[in-house]
Amino acid sequence: MEEVEAEEQQGFSHQQRLKAAVHYTVGCLCNEVASDKEIQFSKQTVAAISELTFRQCEMFAKDLEMFARHAKRNTISTDDVKLLARRSNSLLKYITEKNEEIAQLNLERKAKKKKQAEDANQSSREPAGGE
Amino acid sequence: MADRYRPDSEPTTRTLLQRVLDTADLRTPRRRRSRRTLAQRTFLESPASKRLSSQTKTTTRRRSHGARSVVRLAHVQANGDLEEQTPRTLLKNILLTAPESSIVMPDSVMKPVEVSKVVQSSRQESSQGSLELQLPELEPSLTLAPGLPAPGKRKQRLRLSVFQQEVNQGLTRSQEPPGNADVSSLTSSLSLTFATPLQPQSVKRPGLARRPLTRRAVDIGALLQGLRDNSLASAPPGDSLRTRVVTLSADIVLEDTQPFSQPLVGCSPSVHHSLPHPSHIGIEDTERAVSHRRQSIGPGQQSHSDSTAFSIVSLPCSELQPQPPEVTEAVGSQEVMEARKSKESSEDEDTSGRPGKRAKLMAVLSSEPLESMPVRLPPRPRTAGPRHHQDPYKAGLSYYAKLFSFYAKMPMEKKALEIVEKCLDKYFQHLCNDLEVFADHAGRKTVKVEDLELLMRRQGLVTDQISLHVLVERHLPLEYRQLLIPCAFTGNSVFPTQ
Numbered sequence: 001m002e003e004v005e006a007e008e009q010q011g012f013s014h015q016q017r018l019k020a021a022v023h024y025t026v027g028c029l030c031n032e033v034a035s036d037k038e039i040q041f042s043k044q045t046v047a048a049i050s051e052l053t054f055r056q057c058e059m060f061a062k063d064l065e066m067f068a069r070h071a072k073r074n075t076i077s078t079d080d081v082k083l084l085a086r087r088s089n090s091l092l093k094y095i096t097e098k099n100e101e102i103a104q105l106n107l108e109r110k111a112k113k114k115k116q117a118e119d120a121n122q123s124s125r126e127p128a129g130g131e
Numbered sequence: 132m133a134d135r136y137r138p139d140s141e142p143t144t145r146t147l148l149q150r151v152l153d154t155a156d157l158r159t160p161r162r163r164r165s166r167r168t169l170a171q172r173t174f175l176e177s178p179a180s181k182r183l184s185s186q187t188k189t190t191t192r193r194r195s196h197g198a199r200s201v202v203r204l205a206h207v208q209a210n211g212d213l214e215e216q217t218p219r220t221l222l223k224n225i226l227l228t229a230p231e232s233s234i235v236m237p238d239s240v241m242k243p244v245e246v247s248k249v250v251q252s253s254r255q256e257s258s259q260g261s262l263e264l265q266l267p268e269l270e271p272s273l274t275l276a277p278g279l280p281a282p283g284k285r286k287q288r289l290r291l292s293v294f295q296q297e298v299n300q301g302l303t304r305s306q307e308p309p310g311n312a313d314v315s316s317l318t319s320s321l322s323l324t325f326a327t328p329l330q331p332q333s334v335k336r337p338g339l340a341r342r343p344l345t346r347r348a349v350d351i352g353a354l355l356q357g358l359r360d361n362s363l364a365s366a367p368p369g370d371s372l373r374t375r376v377v378t379l380s381a382d383i384v385l386e387d388t389q390p391f392s393q394p395l396v397g398c399s400p401s402v403h404h405s406l407p408h409p410s411h412i413g414i415e416d417t418e419r420a421v422s423h424r425r426q427s428i429g430p431g432q433q434s435h436s437d438s439t440a441f442s443i444v445s446l447p448c449s450e451l452q453p454q455p456p457e458v459t460e461a462v463g464s465q466e467v468m469e470a471r472k473s474k475e476s477s478e479d480e481d482t483s484g485r486p487g488k489r490a491k492l493m494a495v496l497s498s499e500p501l502e503s504m505p506v507r508l509p510p511r512p513r514t515a516g517p518r519h520h521q522d523p524y525k526a527g528l529s530y531y532a533k534l535f536s537f538y539a540k541m542p543m544e545k546k547a548l549e550i551v552e553k554c555l556d557k558y559f560q561h562l563c564n565d566l567e568v569f570a571d572h573a574g575r576k577t578v579k580v581e582d583l584e585l586l587m588r589r590q591g592l593v594t595d596q597i598s599l600h601v602l603v604e605r606h607l608p609l610e611y612r613q614l615l616i617p618c619a620f621t622g623n624s625v626f627p628t629q
Contacts, residue, residue: 066585066588066589067572067585070569070572070573070581070582070585071572071573071574072573079572080572083568083569083572086568
């Protein structure tokens, strides 16, 4: 019983910390927007937004897990994320672009690694040959 | 009955049958007589067998053997005691009438007189009602058959033989002799013509000729077009649905009165459209959405016919008749624009199944308003139409709007009902899109129960506490429960048995 309570408390405290972190981030963003648009944000607004964000994140996590399970996978992939984000077009576009960028980066990294490996091999051969 | 023993130098049917007869004779009670002739027959057979082995036949050979055949015939006649109709007699008839020429050698010499006589004899023998074999090639028969028919028939046969001689030369005449032979035959029973030995191409009765099967590939477009023609009772122009899809943007036609058989026809063009695309999604989407609607809209809803399935993708239009057409037109135009916008928004999404779905939606949307245009112009006779001449795609939504007004327990404005219909339409479109996307996400082209469960989970109807089966048991009638939960009624036995 105590362990369960301790775990609950731990979880709760963990959650609280996460919420606090989200609240802080939302506050910062709101300040930025306020400075851009010259509109003031009340604290209740910021609090509401942060609470909303937190719950939505929970929903996202559950949905992502469901989607991954639906596709009979154990890992959440970018396809699941895209499925999640398809409601808003701009978000989907953004995500797909990012995805492509990441894919390109991966390819470039692989190419670089291969080149480095080849150079290392050549350099190792040359001194060996030279000697 | 005269027995004919024909010398055969070719491996024709005749020779084979002859052999059969010879061997069969040994076992008959008439052995004594057969034995007398047996030696000669065996003696004669050996050259015959030699002849059989050799493939090439010549007329001279046959003629040379003609002399021998006389001897044979004399002996064979001794065995003419058997008069009953036995297989042997039939075979003998065959031998009598079989052509001497083989299949290998198309050209064979025929002796007209003998031919005629043989034909006569064969006809007589077979006149008792058995199988009659008519063969254009008749070998020369040297001995006459007993009981010759009237000379008139001989003359006929002669003419026939002359014909048959000419048949060799001209293939075109080949069809006549068997006809004549048939006509002049004594029996009217089944007649077979062995035409192949002489002319493989000729001597075919035109009636028996097998016509090549003319199979035309089924044209789906034409079929669907025909269906639509039948249902609309007016011939739509030759432009296909595709052109209609293209011209959707230009046409904002008000939903108009259409016969009730529209949904079936309207669906088929959409099916036709989405054939190149993953096509099953649309129909199954609608079916799934129908079943889902039952669950989601509210308890106590009765199941409705499948025709309402098509209403899911229908344009939301006014369901009530007395409305003036302008209002409906305006509403229809609004909804077309909105639907198009929503579709365009969804176009950006990159699911593979989306084009198919979009095409289907567009096809359905385009077909039903565009159909009303050509339909309205000519006065079309109505088949069994509903009381209110409505667009059947609206018909389903109007049903839900009516339910809405019923459950509201308050009088509702018509505009309110319109908006309700609009919302329902958007909702169902979105639903179907989701289902399609889910199915595609799982790498499938068919929407299945898992997709619906996922959808309901997203909607919050199915939670960790409440499962789909619980909802099914709560809200659906027993028959559907049986279908959806297969283990419920499968004759479960309890363990341990008490």
